[in-house]
Amino acid sequence: MAFSQKGAIFPVKQGAQDGILDFIKQALGKDCFDAILVPAKVPGTESFTYLLIRDEALLKNAYPLPPVMSVQGAKAISSLTGRGKGKKRIAALVRPCEARATVELFKLGQVNLENIFLISIDCPGALPLAEWAKDPKKAEDAFSEVLKGGPSESIRPICQICDKFSTTGAEDLHIGILGAKAGSIFLIPHSPKGEGILDCIGISAEADISEWKSMVDKLTEMRGEKKRQAQTELAAKAVGLDKLLDTFSKCINCHNCMRVCPICYCRQCFFDSDSMKFDFEDYLKRAEMIGGLRFPPETLLFHVGRMLHMSLSCVSCGACEDACPTSIPVAQVFSLVGARNQEAFEYVPGRSLDEPLPLRVYEEEEFEEVEQSYAGVSAKREARDA
Ligand code: SF4
Numbered sequence: 001m002a003f004s005q006k007g008a009i010f011p012v013k014q015g016a017q018d019g020i021l022d023f024i025k026q027a028l029g030k031d032c033f034d035a036i037l038v039p040a041k042v043p044g045t046e047s048f049t050y051l052l053i054r055d056e057a058l059l060k061n062a063y064p065l066p067p068v069m070s071v072q073g074a075k076a077i078s079s080l081t082g083r084g085k086g087k088k089r090i091a092a093l094v095r096p097c098e099a100r101a102t103v104e105l106f107k108l109g110q111v112n113l114e115n116i117f118l119i120s121i122d123c124p125g126a127l128p129l130a131e132w133a134k135d136p137k138k139a140e141d142a143f144s145e146v147l148k149g150g151p152s153e154s155i156r157p158i159c160q161i162c163d164k165f166s167t168t169g170a171e172d173l174h175i176g177i178l179g180a181k182a183g184s185i186f187l188i189p190h191s192p193k194g195e196g197i198l199d200c201i202g203i204s205a206e207a208d209i210s211e212w213k214s215m216v217d218k219l220t221e222m223r224g225e226k227k228r229q230a231q232t233e234l235a236a237k238a239v240g241l242d243k244l245l246d247t248f249s250k251c252i253n254c255h256n257c258m259r260v261c262p263i264c265y266c267r268q269c270f271f272d273s274d275s276m277k278f279d280f281e282d283y284l285k286r287a288e289m290i291g292g293l294r295f296p297p298e299t300l301l302f303h304v305g306r307m308l309h310m311s312l313s314c315v316s317c318g319a320c321e322d323a324c325p326t327s328i329p330v331a332q333v334f335s336l337v338g339a340r341n342q343e344a345f346e347y348v349p350g351r352s353l354d355e356p357l358p359l360r361v362y363e364e365e366e367f368e369e370v371e372q373s374y375a376g377v378s379a380k381r382e383a384r385d386a
Protein backbone atom coordinates (compact mmCIF):
# COMPACT_ATOMS: atom_id res chain seq x y z
CA MET A 1 0.00 0.00 0.00
CA ALA A 2 1.38 3.39 -0.98
CA PHE A 3 0.18 5.50 1.93
CA SER A 4 1.30 5.52 5.51
CA GLN A 5 -0.52 7.33 8.24
CA LYS A 6 -1.79 7.07 11.74
CA GLY A 7 -5.02 5.61 12.97
CA ALA A 8 -7.02 4.91 16.09
CA ILE A 9 -6.93 1.80 18.22
CA PHE A 10 -10.44 0.75 19.17
CA PRO A 11 -10.69 -1.63 22.13
CA VAL A 12 -12.84 -4.73 21.58
CA LYS A 13 -14.12 -7.20 24.15
CA GLN A 14 -14.29 -10.29 21.92
CA GLY A 15 -13.29 -11.03 18.30
CA ALA A 16 -13.05 -8.59 15.38
CA GLN A 17 -16.66 -9.25 14.28
CA ASP A 18 -18.02 -8.15 17.70
CA GLY A 19 -15.51 -5.30 17.87
CA ILE A 20 -16.73 -3.89 14.55
CA LEU A 21 -20.32 -4.16 15.81
CA ASP A 22 -19.41 -2.30 19.01
CA PHE A 23 -17.88 0.47 16.93
CA ILE A 24 -21.00 0.71 14.71
CA LYS A 25 -23.28 0.74 17.75
CA GLN A 26 -21.33 3.56 19.35
CA ALA A 27 -21.29 5.59 16.12
CA LEU A 28 -25.01 5.04 15.44
CA GLY A 29 -25.88 5.72 19.09
CA LYS A 30 -23.99 9.04 18.97
CA ASP A 31 -25.65 10.05 15.68
CA CYS A 32 -22.34 10.10 13.80
CA PHE A 33 -24.53 8.94 10.88
CA ASP A 34 -28.29 8.37 10.60
CA ALA A 35 -28.36 4.75 9.41
CA ILE A 36 -26.05 1.97 8.34
CA LEU A 37 -26.05 -0.39 5.37
CA VAL A 38 -24.47 -3.53 6.73
CA PRO A 39 -24.28 -7.25 5.91
CA ALA A 40 -26.71 -9.11 8.16
CA LYS A 41 -28.27 -12.48 8.71
CA VAL A 42 -31.93 -12.60 7.75
CA PRO A 43 -33.73 -13.47 11.02
CA GLY A 44 -34.95 -17.06 11.20
CA THR A 45 -32.94 -18.14 8.12
CA GLU A 46 -29.38 -19.02 7.20
CA SER A 47 -29.28 -16.26 4.53
CA PHE A 48 -27.11 -13.19 4.45
CA THR A 49 -28.02 -9.91 2.81
CA TYR A 50 -27.42 -6.18 3.16
CA LEU A 51 -29.75 -4.46 5.63
CA LEU A 52 -30.34 -0.74 5.93
CA ILE A 53 -30.67 -0.20 9.66
CA ARG A 54 -31.70 2.90 11.59
CA ASP A 55 -32.71 1.20 14.80
CA GLU A 56 -29.69 0.30 16.95
CA ALA A 57 -31.58 -2.74 18.35
CA LEU A 58 -31.65 -4.33 14.86
CA LEU A 59 -27.86 -4.40 14.81
CA LYS A 60 -28.12 -7.72 16.64
CA ASN A 61 -28.61 -9.28 13.18
CA ALA A 62 -25.61 -7.48 11.65
CA TYR A 63 -22.71 -9.60 10.51
CA PRO A 64 -19.89 -7.29 9.35
CA LEU A 65 -17.88 -10.20 7.89
CA PRO A 66 -20.38 -12.70 6.51
CA PRO A 67 -19.09 -16.05 5.21
CA VAL A 68 -20.46 -15.40 1.70
CA MET A 69 -20.99 -12.48 -0.62
CA SER A 70 -24.61 -13.10 -1.52
CA VAL A 71 -25.09 -9.48 -2.65
CA GLN A 72 -22.24 -7.32 -3.99
CA GLY A 73 -22.23 -4.27 -1.68
CA ALA A 74 -21.67 -1.81 -4.54
CA LYS A 75 -24.96 -2.99 -6.06
CA ALA A 76 -26.71 -2.28 -2.76
CA ILE A 77 -25.18 1.23 -2.58
CA SER A 78 -26.12 1.82 -6.21
CA SER A 79 -29.74 0.80 -5.52
CA LEU A 80 -29.78 3.17 -2.55
CA THR A 81 -28.28 6.23 -4.23
CA GLY A 82 -28.53 5.57 -7.98
CA ARG A 83 -31.37 8.08 -8.28
CA GLY A 84 -29.54 10.74 -6.26
CA LYS A 85 -28.41 11.46 -2.74
CA GLY A 86 -30.79 11.13 0.16
CA LYS A 87 -31.22 13.62 3.00
CA LYS A 88 -29.85 11.21 5.62
CA ARG A 89 -26.21 10.28 6.22
CA ILE A 90 -25.68 6.56 5.63
CA ALA A 91 -22.60 4.56 6.59
CA ALA A 92 -21.97 1.62 4.25
CA LEU A 93 -19.84 -1.21 5.65
CA VAL A 94 -18.38 -3.24 2.82
CA ARG A 95 -15.50 -5.50 1.79
CA PRO A 96 -12.60 -3.87 -0.10
CA CYS A 97 -13.68 -5.25 -3.52
CA GLU A 98 -17.17 -3.87 -2.86
CA ALA A 99 -15.71 -0.47 -1.90
CA ARG A 100 -13.62 -0.44 -5.07
CA ALA A 101 -16.65 -1.31 -7.22
CA THR A 102 -18.53 1.52 -5.47
CA VAL A 103 -15.76 3.95 -6.47
CA GLU A 104 -16.02 2.77 -10.09
CA LEU A 105 -19.81 3.18 -10.06
CA PHE A 106 -19.36 6.67 -8.62
CA LYS A 107 -17.20 7.55 -11.62
CA LEU A 108 -19.90 6.11 -13.89
CA GLY A 109 -22.53 8.30 -12.25
CA GLN A 110 -24.41 5.30 -10.82
CA VAL A 111 -23.59 5.94 -7.16
CA ASN A 112 -23.90 9.21 -5.27
CA LEU A 113 -21.42 9.37 -2.39
CA GLU A 114 -22.34 12.78 -1.01
CA ASN A 115 -24.18 11.46 2.04
CA ILE A 116 -22.47 8.08 2.16
CA PHE A 117 -19.68 7.22 4.60
CA LEU A 118 -17.83 4.42 2.84
CA ILE A 119 -16.24 2.06 5.39
CA SER A 120 -14.18 -1.00 4.40
CA ILE A 121 -12.71 -3.85 6.45
CA ASP A 122 -9.62 -6.05 6.06
CA CYS A 123 -11.15 -9.01 4.29
CA PRO A 124 -10.50 -12.68 5.05
CA GLY A 125 -12.27 -13.69 1.81
CA ALA A 126 -15.62 -15.35 1.24
CA LEU A 127 -16.72 -18.94 0.74
CA PRO A 128 -18.19 -20.09 -2.60
CA LEU A 129 -21.95 -19.47 -2.53
CA ALA A 130 -22.61 -23.00 -3.84
CA GLU A 131 -20.69 -24.59 -0.94
CA TRP A 132 -22.56 -22.48 1.58
CA ALA A 133 -25.93 -23.31 -0.04
CA LYS A 134 -25.21 -27.05 0.29
CA ASP A 135 -24.64 -26.85 4.03
CA PRO A 136 -24.83 -23.35 5.58
CA LYS A 137 -23.94 -24.53 9.09
CA LYS A 138 -20.83 -26.37 7.93
CA ALA A 139 -19.83 -23.35 5.81
CA GLU A 140 -20.23 -20.99 8.78
CA ASP A 141 -18.05 -23.27 10.91
CA ALA A 142 -15.38 -23.39 8.18
CA PHE A 143 -15.49 -19.60 7.90
CA SER A 144 -15.11 -19.17 11.68
CA GLU A 145 -11.85 -21.11 11.39
CA VAL A 146 -10.71 -18.79 8.57
CA LEU A 147 -11.54 -15.78 10.78
CA LYS A 148 -9.44 -17.28 13.58
CA GLY A 149 -6.50 -17.52 11.16
CA GLY A 150 -7.04 -21.22 10.31
CA PRO A 151 -6.61 -22.82 6.86
CA SER A 152 -8.01 -20.73 4.03
CA GLU A 153 -8.42 -23.42 1.33
CA SER A 154 -12.19 -23.24 1.76
CA ILE A 155 -12.42 -19.64 0.52
CA ARG A 156 -13.16 -18.89 -3.15
CA PRO A 157 -10.27 -19.28 -5.62
CA ILE A 158 -10.54 -15.57 -6.51
CA CYS A 159 -10.16 -14.63 -2.81
CA GLN A 160 -7.14 -16.89 -2.39
CA ILE A 161 -5.28 -14.75 -4.95
CA CYS A 162 -6.80 -11.41 -3.94
CA ASP A 163 -4.03 -8.87 -3.37
CA LYS A 164 -6.44 -6.00 -2.69
CA PHE A 165 -8.03 -7.41 0.46
CA SER A 166 -7.36 -4.21 2.44
CA THR A 167 -7.81 -0.50 1.85
CA THR A 168 -6.84 1.36 -1.30
CA GLY A 169 -7.35 4.66 0.50
CA ALA A 170 -10.41 5.77 -1.45
CA GLU A 171 -12.82 4.89 1.37
CA ASP A 172 -13.71 7.33 4.15
CA LEU A 173 -12.65 4.94 6.88
CA HIS A 174 -10.95 1.57 6.93
CA ILE A 175 -11.16 -1.01 9.71
CA GLY A 176 -7.86 -2.82 10.12
CA ILE A 177 -7.86 -6.28 11.66
CA LEU A 178 -4.49 -7.55 10.48
CA GLY A 179 -1.67 -6.98 12.93
CA ALA A 180 -4.04 -5.74 15.65
CA LYS A 181 -3.25 -6.97 19.16
CA ALA A 182 -5.91 -9.19 20.78
CA GLY A 183 -8.66 -6.96 22.15
CA SER A 184 -8.31 -4.22 19.54
CA ILE A 185 -8.97 -3.19 15.95
CA PHE A 186 -7.58 -0.24 13.98
CA LEU A 187 -9.77 2.56 12.66
CA ILE A 188 -7.96 4.33 9.83
CA PRO A 189 -9.55 7.50 8.41
CA HIS A 190 -8.88 8.55 4.83
CA SER A 191 -11.14 11.59 4.49
CA PRO A 192 -12.69 14.38 6.56
CA LYS A 193 -15.87 12.24 6.72
CA GLY A 194 -13.87 9.36 8.23
CA GLU A 195 -12.11 11.70 10.65
CA GLY A 196 -15.53 13.10 11.56
CA ILE A 197 -16.75 9.66 12.68
CA LEU A 198 -13.73 9.24 14.96
CA ASP A 199 -14.21 12.76 16.40
CA CYS A 200 -17.87 11.94 16.93
CA ILE A 201 -17.12 8.83 19.00
CA GLY A 202 -14.36 10.73 20.80
CA ILE A 203 -11.34 8.71 19.70
CA SER A 204 -8.10 10.15 18.36
CA ALA A 205 -6.34 8.87 15.23
CA GLU A 206 -2.83 9.41 16.52
CA ALA A 207 -1.85 5.79 17.20
CA ASP A 208 0.97 4.01 15.39
CA ILE A 209 -0.48 1.59 12.81
CA SER A 210 2.83 0.27 11.45
CA GLU A 211 2.00 -3.30 12.65
CA TRP A 212 -1.11 -3.28 10.50
CA LYS A 213 0.72 -1.78 7.54
CA SER A 214 3.57 -4.26 7.63
CA MET A 215 1.12 -7.22 7.81
CA VAL A 216 -0.88 -5.80 4.90
CA ASP A 217 2.30 -5.25 2.84
CA LYS A 218 3.55 -8.77 3.57
CA LEU A 219 0.28 -10.44 2.68
CA THR A 220 -0.12 -8.25 -0.42
CA GLU A 221 3.25 -9.44 -1.68
CA MET A 222 2.47 -13.12 -0.96
CA ARG A 223 -0.95 -12.92 -2.59
CA GLY A 224 0.48 -10.95 -5.54
CA GLU A 225 2.96 -13.76 -6.21
CA LYS A 226 0.22 -16.38 -5.90
CA LYS A 227 -1.96 -14.35 -8.27
CA ARG A 228 0.82 -14.07 -10.87
CA GLN A 229 1.31 -17.85 -10.77
CA ALA A 230 -2.41 -18.61 -10.94
CA GLN A 231 -2.93 -16.18 -13.83
CA THR A 232 0.01 -17.63 -15.79
CA GLU A 233 -1.54 -21.11 -15.40
CA LEU A 234 -4.98 -19.84 -16.36
CA ALA A 235 -3.62 -17.96 -19.39
CA ALA A 236 -2.14 -21.22 -20.69
CA LYS A 237 -5.61 -22.80 -20.49
CA ALA A 238 -7.89 -19.92 -21.49
CA VAL A 239 -6.10 -17.43 -23.78
CA GLY A 240 -6.75 -17.74 -27.52
CA LEU A 241 -10.03 -18.28 -29.33
CA ASP A 242 -10.11 -22.09 -29.16
CA LYS A 243 -9.14 -22.15 -25.48
CA LEU A 244 -11.66 -19.44 -24.65
CA LEU A 245 -14.38 -21.39 -26.48
CA ASP A 246 -13.39 -24.43 -24.49
CA THR A 247 -13.43 -22.50 -21.18
CA PHE A 248 -16.95 -21.23 -21.86
CA SER A 249 -18.19 -24.46 -23.48
CA LYS A 250 -20.48 -25.21 -20.53
CA CYS A 251 -22.05 -21.73 -20.69
CA ILE A 252 -25.86 -21.87 -20.85
CA ASN A 253 -26.09 -18.15 -21.70
CA CYS A 254 -28.17 -17.39 -18.61
CA HIS A 255 -26.42 -14.00 -18.16
CA ASN A 256 -26.34 -14.45 -14.37
CA CYS A 257 -22.71 -13.33 -14.41
CA MET A 258 -23.71 -10.02 -15.98
CA ARG A 259 -26.71 -9.48 -13.68
CA VAL A 260 -24.71 -9.80 -10.46
CA CYS A 261 -21.63 -7.93 -11.68
CA PRO A 262 -21.48 -4.53 -9.98
CA ILE A 263 -19.49 -3.11 -12.87
CA CYS A 264 -21.78 -4.19 -15.71
CA TYR A 265 -23.11 -0.68 -15.88
CA CYS A 266 -25.24 -0.54 -19.05
CA ARG A 267 -28.84 0.22 -18.15
CA GLN A 268 -29.97 -2.02 -21.02
CA CYS A 269 -27.65 -4.87 -21.93
CA PHE A 270 -27.06 -4.98 -25.68
CA PHE A 271 -26.98 -8.78 -25.51
CA ASP A 272 -30.47 -8.85 -23.96
CA SER A 273 -31.83 -6.33 -26.46
CA ASP A 274 -33.78 -6.79 -29.70
CA SER A 275 -30.57 -5.99 -31.62
CA MET A 276 -29.44 -9.52 -30.80
CA LYS A 277 -32.65 -11.14 -32.04
CA PHE A 278 -32.64 -12.20 -35.67
CA ASP A 279 -35.18 -13.50 -38.18
CA PHE A 280 -35.62 -17.19 -38.90
CA GLU A 281 -34.04 -16.74 -42.36
CA ASP A 282 -30.94 -15.05 -40.86
CA TYR A 283 -30.43 -17.94 -38.48
CA LEU A 284 -30.94 -20.46 -41.26
CA LYS A 285 -28.46 -18.65 -43.53
CA ARG A 286 -25.83 -18.67 -40.79
CA ALA A 287 -26.49 -22.36 -40.07
CA GLU A 288 -25.99 -23.13 -43.77
CA MET A 289 -22.78 -21.10 -43.93
CA ILE A 290 -21.08 -22.79 -40.97
CA GLY A 291 -22.77 -26.18 -41.15
CA GLY A 292 -24.78 -25.87 -37.95
CA LEU A 293 -25.75 -23.11 -35.52
CA ARG A 294 -25.65 -23.52 -31.78
CA PHE A 295 -28.63 -22.22 -29.77
CA PRO A 296 -28.64 -19.94 -27.96
CA PRO A 297 -26.17 -18.30 -30.33
CA GLU A 298 -23.49 -15.68 -29.58
CA THR A 299 -22.50 -17.18 -26.24
CA LEU A 300 -18.83 -16.31 -26.57
CA LEU A 301 -19.63 -12.96 -28.16
CA PHE A 302 -21.53 -12.08 -24.98
CA HIS A 303 -18.47 -12.73 -22.82
CA VAL A 304 -16.07 -10.94 -25.16
CA GLY A 305 -18.48 -7.99 -25.36
CA ARG A 306 -18.70 -7.87 -21.59
CA MET A 307 -14.91 -7.96 -21.31
CA LEU A 308 -14.64 -5.06 -23.75
CA HIS A 309 -17.18 -3.04 -21.79
CA MET A 310 -16.07 -3.48 -18.25
CA SER A 311 -12.73 -5.25 -17.82
CA LEU A 312 -10.91 -1.97 -17.07
CA SER A 313 -13.10 -1.60 -14.00
CA CYS A 314 -13.30 -5.28 -13.00
CA VAL A 315 -12.47 -5.44 -9.29
CA SER A 316 -12.10 -9.25 -9.22
CA CYS A 317 -14.86 -9.57 -6.64
CA GLY A 318 -15.94 -13.07 -7.70
CA ALA A 319 -19.69 -12.32 -7.77
CA CYS A 320 -19.99 -13.56 -11.38
CA GLU A 321 -18.30 -16.87 -10.58
CA ASP A 322 -20.52 -17.38 -7.53
CA ALA A 323 -23.57 -16.90 -9.75
CA CYS A 324 -22.52 -19.27 -12.54
CA PRO A 325 -24.69 -22.42 -12.48
CA THR A 326 -22.15 -24.41 -14.51
CA SER A 327 -19.06 -23.61 -12.42
CA ILE A 328 -17.18 -21.73 -15.14
CA PRO A 329 -14.26 -19.78 -13.60
CA VAL A 330 -15.77 -16.52 -14.93
CA ALA A 331 -14.24 -14.23 -12.30
CA GLN A 332 -10.80 -15.74 -12.75
CA VAL A 333 -10.96 -15.21 -16.53
CA PHE A 334 -12.33 -11.67 -16.21
CA SER A 335 -9.76 -10.86 -13.54
CA LEU A 336 -6.98 -12.07 -15.86
CA VAL A 337 -8.27 -10.00 -18.79
CA GLY A 338 -8.90 -7.07 -16.44
CA ALA A 339 -5.37 -7.24 -15.01
CA ARG A 340 -3.84 -7.12 -18.50
CA ASN A 341 -6.00 -4.21 -19.67
CA GLN A 342 -5.62 -2.31 -16.42
CA GLU A 343 -1.85 -2.70 -16.56
CA ALA A 344 -1.79 -1.34 -20.11
CA PHE A 345 -3.55 1.82 -18.90
CA GLU A 346 -1.72 1.88 -15.54
CA TYR A 347 -5.17 1.96 -14.00
CA VAL A 348 -6.25 0.41 -10.72
CA PRO A 349 -10.05 0.32 -10.40
CA GLY A 350 -11.28 1.77 -7.15
CA ARG A 351 -7.90 3.26 -6.19
CA SER A 352 -9.06 6.84 -6.27
CA LEU A 353 -12.25 8.83 -6.72
CA ASP A 354 -10.36 11.42 -8.77
CA GLU A 355 -8.59 9.14 -11.23
CA PRO A 356 -10.66 9.28 -14.44
CA LEU A 357 -11.86 6.12 -16.17
CA PRO A 358 -9.28 5.39 -18.91
CA LEU A 359 -11.87 5.25 -21.69
CA ARG A 360 -13.02 8.75 -20.80
CA VAL A 361 -9.57 10.24 -21.32
CA TYR A 362 -8.09 10.89 -24.74
CA GLU A 363 -4.29 10.80 -24.82
CA GLU A 364 -2.88 11.63 -28.20
CA GLU A 365 0.34 9.77 -27.56
CA GLU A 366 -0.74 6.52 -25.96
CA PHE A 367 -0.43 3.05 -27.48
CA GLU A 368 1.85 4.25 -30.28
CA GLU A 369 3.53 0.85 -30.22
CA VAL A 370 0.17 -0.77 -31.05
CA GLU A 371 -0.31 1.67 -33.92
CA GLN A 372 3.21 0.97 -35.17
CA SER A 373 2.76 -2.78 -34.99
CA TYR A 374 -0.53 -2.50 -36.94
CA ALA A 375 1.24 -0.27 -39.49
CA GLY A 376 3.92 -2.98 -39.81
CA VAL A 377 1.27 -5.69 -40.30
CA SER A 378 -0.54 -3.60 -42.95
CA ALA A 379 2.73 -2.86 -44.80
CA LYS A 380 3.59 -6.59 -44.87
CA ARG A 381 0.07 -7.41 -46.10
CA GLU A 382 0.26 -4.79 -48.84
CA ALA A 383 3.71 -6.08 -49.95
CA ARG A 384 2.36 -9.65 -49.99
CA ASP A 385 -0.76 -8.70 -51.98
CA ALA A 386 1.14 -6.48 -54.47
S1 SF4 B 1 -12.08 -10.63 -3.66
FE1 SF4 B 1 -12.41 -11.89 -1.84
S2 SF4 B 1 -10.66 -11.45 -0.49
FE2 SF4 B 1 -10.73 -9.84 -2.04
S3 SF4 B 1 -11.85 -8.21 -1.03
FE3 SF4 B 1 -13.33 -9.40 -2.26
S4 SF4 B 1 -14.17 -10.93 -0.87
FE4 SF4 B 1 -12.32 -10.08 0.07
Ligand code: SF4
Nearest residue numbers: 261314315317318320
Ligand atom coordinates in the same frame (compact mmCIF):
# COMPACT_ATOMS: atom_id res chain seq x y z
S1 SF4 C 1 -16.58 -9.39 -13.89
FE1 SF4 C 1 -16.92 -10.71 -12.12
S2 SF4 C 1 -15.11 -10.38 -10.87
FE2 SF4 C 1 -15.18 -8.67 -12.31
S3 SF4 C 1 -16.31 -7.03 -11.22
FE3 SF4 C 1 -17.81 -8.22 -12.41
S4 SF4 C 1 -18.60 -9.73 -10.97
FE4 SF4 C 1 -16.70 -8.95 -10.10
Ligand code: SF4
Nearest residue numbers: 251252254255257324
Ligand atom coordinates in the same frame (compact mmCIF):
# COMPACT_ATOMS: atom_id res chain seq x y z
S1 SF4 D 1 -23.35 -17.29 -15.43
FE1 SF4 D 1 -22.12 -18.94 -16.33
S2 SF4 D 1 -23.56 -20.06 -17.61
FE2 SF4 D 1 -24.53 -18.09 -17.15
S3 SF4 D 1 -23.92 -16.75 -18.88
FE3 SF4 D 1 -22.39 -16.46 -17.27
S4 SF4 D 1 -20.73 -17.89 -17.77
FE4 SF4 D 1 -22.57 -18.54 -18.92
